[in-house]
Amino acid sequence: MKDITIVGGGIIGLCSAYYLNREGYKINIIERGDLSNGCSFGNMGYISPSHFVPLASPGIISQGLKWMLSPTSPFYIKPRLNLDLMQWGYHFWKSSTTAMVQKNSPHLNDILQMSRGLMNDLTADLGNTFEMEGKGCLMMCKQQKTLDHEFHLADEAEKFGLNVERLTRDAVQKLEPDIELDVAGAVLFKEDAHLNPGKLMSALKTYLEKSGVQFQLNTTVTGFEKINNSITSVITDKGTFHCSELILAAGSWLPIVAKMMDIRLLLQPGKGYSYTYKHVENNVKYPAILVDGRCAITPWGQQLRIGGTMEISGINNKILVKRMQGVYDSAKRFYPGLKIEFPPADKIWSGLRPVTPDGLPYIDRAEKYNNVLIAGGHAMLGISEATGTGRLVTDIIQHKTSDIDVSAFRLNRF
Ligand SMILES: Cc1cc2nc3c(=O)[nH]c(=O)nc-3n(C[C@H](O)[C@H](O)[C@H](O)COP(=O)(O)OP(=O)(O)OC[C@H]3O[C@@H](n4cnc5c(N)ncnc54)[C@H](O)[C@@H]3O)c2cc1C
Incomplete structure (x- = not known):
């Protein structure tokens, strides 16, 4: 089974690790902080299927x-x-x-409802x-x-x-x-x-550690090594880590990290x-x-x-x-x-x-590389969409067709 490196230990990185780990992948999460604070901790903790209208909307x-x-x-x-x-x-x-809201809302609704259902399963698995x-x-x-x-x-x-x-x-x-x-x-x-997001993050970290997921905390990604169209290593301030498959889940820092491999993200x-x-x-x-x-x-x-x-x-x-x-x-x-x-x-x-400009996340493989996937841009719905995102990331890695249409979340839509 392939090993997978995830850059970013926010809710999207941890939920991706959760579903990939269940499929038997060996996961290494590289996180700049110590997993005690950040956007995924101090938010309002809503799981909101109600938010099917994107932020970008008339008026x-x-x-x-x-x-x-x-x-x-x-x-x-x-x-x-x-x-x-x-x-x-x-x-x-x-x-x-x-017109754009009518086009985008069904996709937002799909991932929100999928995630809401999965959140019940995750709660049962982790303990509430x-x-x-x-x-x-x-x-x-x-x-x-x-x-x-x-x-x-x-x-x-x-x-x-x-x-x-x-x-x-x-x-x-x-x-x-x-x-x-x-x-x-x-x-x-x-x-x-609703839930306490800081406690959810802590429960996920404990669960993942017990399941064998590796964490490199207080470790900042500064670049990547590549051969042809594959990323072969992640360069950090604490050394270089080999990688065979890479997921970027760096939240608001996604454009900075993606730029290190010549990918431009809005x-x-x-x-x-x-x-x-x-x-x-x-x-x-x-x-x-x-x-x-x-x-x-x-x-x-x-x-x-x-x-x-x-x-x-x-x-x-x-x-x-x-x-x-x-x-x-x-x-x-x-x-x-x-x-x-x-x-x-x-x-x-x-x-x-x-x-993101349209309120939909990015969940897609990067065209330039054969082993890079990007998951992020969930704006005000990262907690609400995290389980669905983790599931979709796993489907994409496994080349499976997902339960919902993921084409709206592609990277090159702007
Ligand atoms: C006030 C507020 C209220 C909110 N309320 C809700 C809500 O009720 N419900 C909801 O669904 N969402 C809510 N959100 C949104 C939600 O918090 C975010 O969508 C979500 O936390 C984003 O998760 P993420 O994993 O993509 O990013 P983050 O949580 O930001 O995680 C990204 C991680 O990547 C790491 N990183 C970045 N660069 C590097 C690097 N170079 N090397 C290593 N690591 C790196 C960062 O340290 C960070 O830990 C709210 C947000 C705010 C601000």
Whole structure:
């Protein structure tokens, strides 16, 4: 059986390792960090079949331009004279039409629903140490006009076979009896689930180590050796590792790592923030996306995570506290009864979502090489799509036909 090297130990790298390991492959994961932090840890932990509409969708550009003028807004693109950003922006704009959304949504829906099913199997296999709960997710709306739009989306969701419930203000309040709400209503997406992503990452790492997967942690990939159209070795700051089959799963760093082997990828890091309260009195019971507040909250027992924002400002971990203020203010406006204080600035977490122009991931073999596969670009859905991605990666490695059409995830679509 071939040995496989995976660059990147985020959720996509670990889930790919999980499915490949089950098929008997020998896996070596090379990860720059120590697997204790990163985008796959501090996110909101939603498994969201509800998110079948890509980020690039009608209205996002004009709304985004308005938002860019406010320091507390949820969306920001730092204007820069950068060719990659301009090309990414051009394709993002081209993907935001109704026709493109109609073309892309079914593919997003396919991988989301496939992953949702596989997530149940993975939870059964690993044991639920990561607080996975399948009670659904509320799309909470402050204004009636937002709720009307969300009800329309619920109609579309039903066409994809999703189970939804349209809730009046009183009906939502009944679901959250311990806390005062100030909303027009909500839609409950019943197939959605939530989990603690940091604990999921830790459970996966433990499981993979026990299954014989090798980890090279605190090891940064700096280049590759090749013979003809095969990558033969991965060069790192800790030495060179032979490889027969290579998977790049480097998240927002994919374009940098891919460039080391002359592959160009359109992808931008989209920074988001979160903060986790350890103990909240009368905590919320349901995870919720505060739709017109453009942020989200996730409870795990007494703990509560609030998070959001999408800043396209390159690779950096600078925290703009005012944006987190926008998230906190929204949470307080939707839940006036929520007893939480604004977090200390030095405790705010940030992570970089790997964002493709059209909201679909890249899961494909690289044309230039006969032993390189790229898996990434899952933007705000990496946790939701990770199991499906791991399964699809394994199918591609094994030259098997997958359960869903993977052509929409090809690398050369832009
Ligand atoms: C605020 C926020 C909330 C979110 N909420 C959700 C949610 O509720 N549900 C959901 O589905 N998704 C959510 N996401 C998105 C999700 O977190 C990401 O899509 C996912 O974590 C991306 O996983 P990844 O494995 O592709 O990338 P990463 O987790 O970034 O992993 C890539 C890894 O590659 C490593 N790497 C990079 N370069 C090198 C190199 N040269 N050498 C070695 N290693 C390297 C990095 O260190 C990193 O660990 C959210 C994101 C944010 C920011």
